[in-house]
Amino acid sequence: MSNPRPDDTLSRSGDCPAAEALGRQRIVTRDAVLGEGLHIRRALPVRQRRMVGAWCFLDHFGPADLTGGGGLRVGPHPHTGLQTFTWLLEGEILHRDSLGSLQRIAPGQVNLMTAGRGISHSEESPPERGAVLHGTQLWIALPDSHLDCEPAFEHHPQQPRIERDGVIVTLAAGRWLGEQAPARVYTPLVGAELRWPEAAASRLPLEHDFEYGLLPLIGEVAVEGEAAGPGSFIYLGPGRDELALRAGAGAVALLVGGRPFASEVLLWWNFVGRDRRVLARHVRDWNAGDARFGEVRGYDGPRLVAPTPPWPPDA
Ligand code: MN
Secondary structure, X not given: OOOOOOOOOOOOHHHOOHHHOOOEEEEEOEEEEEOOOEEEXXXXXXXXXXXXXXXXXXXXXXXXXXXXXXXOEEEEEEEEOEEEEEEEEEOOEEEEEOOOOEEEEOOOOEEEEEOOOOXXXXXXXXXXXXXXXXXXXXXXXXXXXXXXXXXXXXXXXXXXXXXXOOEEEEEEEEEEOOEEOXXXXXXXXXXXXXXXXXXXXXXXXXXXXXXXXXXXXXXXXXXXXXXXXXXEEEEEOOOOOEEEEEEXXXXXXXXXXXXXXXXXXXXXXXXXXXXXXXXXXXXXXXXXXXXHHOOOOOXXXXXXXXXXXXXXXXX
16 A cells, blocks of 8 residues: 655664663554545554564554445555555455556455565455455565565465464464465564454464564454553564463454564655665656556556655755
8 A cells, every 4th residue: 555644754763772672562553544534553653663573564454334435545656675565354455566466355365565676556445345444554674685676466365374372373474383474575574363263361482583563453452461452552572482462252463573674774655765865766756657667557546646755855
């Protein structure tokens, strides 16, 4: 999707004081509106936390009743330097991109778009959409070695499912609990849906050198005894070998984690990079129709315009 509010997303990943590194941090998500009225809770980036591993953007949208409205409509817009990662709980989204991909995504499936040096895409509710849309979209920052790689798109209809200590874990990205998700990523990370069919206290193994974030999507989850529901995002610093969770019947949460990202990451609008001059060039190139971003075919509506960054051209 598209970042609708660029004003405070020029972010640096190095902001976290070292004293907090082992700690637990409760982040209150920031409200935003996407397109024509879809309510979003933004967990990353926020003032207190820019990244969790390579995960540099995390939106929780809905559950939204699309009855009577236009549904989700995000017109063609570009990305660079990142992978967009879509995970739904309810409803469907139709993805189109400049590589010619045309792909529906339903709950339990992964759409992973690798932007690299440049790509563009649109996202919309399919014509015969269901009444409700509920899901997440995340961005994964690409490492320096793949920042300018060739763009790519993957759809994965099925992910590994593991039952562990009362939780049904669906492994959407990375390696965990002896399984490997099919989505192709470039840094050590994990992304998983956790679902509790019955109330349970659950203990799950963690990677000692990963940092983690837990985002409740439905119901409440207590993280190391601290209760959190939708609208809260619980950050956990590196150094843990186990995660203690407690949740009621029907609770669902998203767990993201990874090794703390090696590079300083800058975001402007839908671009991820390392350098302000390069981000400003992406803005100019997209608005000038540069061929690097290709063309999205079949979307009935205008492309989005990139906002000019506030810093001087030579910054
Ligand atoms: Mn997008």
